[in-house]
Amino acid sequence: MSKPTDGRLVWNHSTHIRGLIPILERLCHEEGIQTVTPGVIGRVRGHIPKLQLRVSVPIRGGFKIIARQGKTVQEVFILTSLTREELEAALAKLLK
Numbered sequence: 290m291s292k293p294t295d296g297r298l299v300w301n302h303s304t305h306i307r308g309l310i311p312i313l314e315r316l317c318h319e320e321g322i323q324t325v326t327p328g329v330i331g332r333v334r335g336h337i338p339k340l341q342l343r344v345s346v347p348i349r350g351g352f353k354i355i356a357r358q359g360k361t362v363q364e365v366f367i368l369t370s371l372t373r374e375e376l377e378a379a380l381a382k383l384l385k
Contacts, residue, residue, distance in 0.1 A: 296322035296369075304330055306356050306363050308340050312383050313365065319379045321371040323351075328364035336360055342380045344373055352376055 296317035298310075305327055313325045340358040342365075347353075351368040354376075369376060 297324050299324060299326040301326065306330070306340065306358050306361050308358065309356050309363065309365075312340070312342070315383050316367070316379065319371075321375070322367065322369050322379075324366075324368040326366045326368075328353075328366055330361060330363045332360055333357070333362045334360070340384065342384060344377050344380070347373070354380070 296319070298313055298317050309327065313327065316322055317325055336359060337357045338359070340356065343355045343357075345353045345355045345364075348366060351366065352373065354365045354367060356363045356365055367376065371379065
């Protein structure tokens with residue numbers, strides 16, 4: 290049984306960047322996270338060997354983050370009461 294403070298991970302795609310889902314599942318256990326929704330996957334020119342999560346823009350009720358690994362990029366929408374700095378710190382902690 291999960292604590293009532295746990296967030297929810299929305300499964301709306303069959304494909305995700307490798308290694309992203311375990312990090313998002315752990316993010317759901319952070320205080321202040323309500324919903325985490327992986328979005329669209331795309332290709333980019335640059336190559337980033339290690340998974341990188343970057344807070345992009347504010348959205349209503351939270352933030353959009355960009356996940357990158359290799360030549361793949363994926364949007365992730367996070368509904369949260371955390372500030373941008375608190376979310377960035379939580380993401381940095383999860384990527385260590």
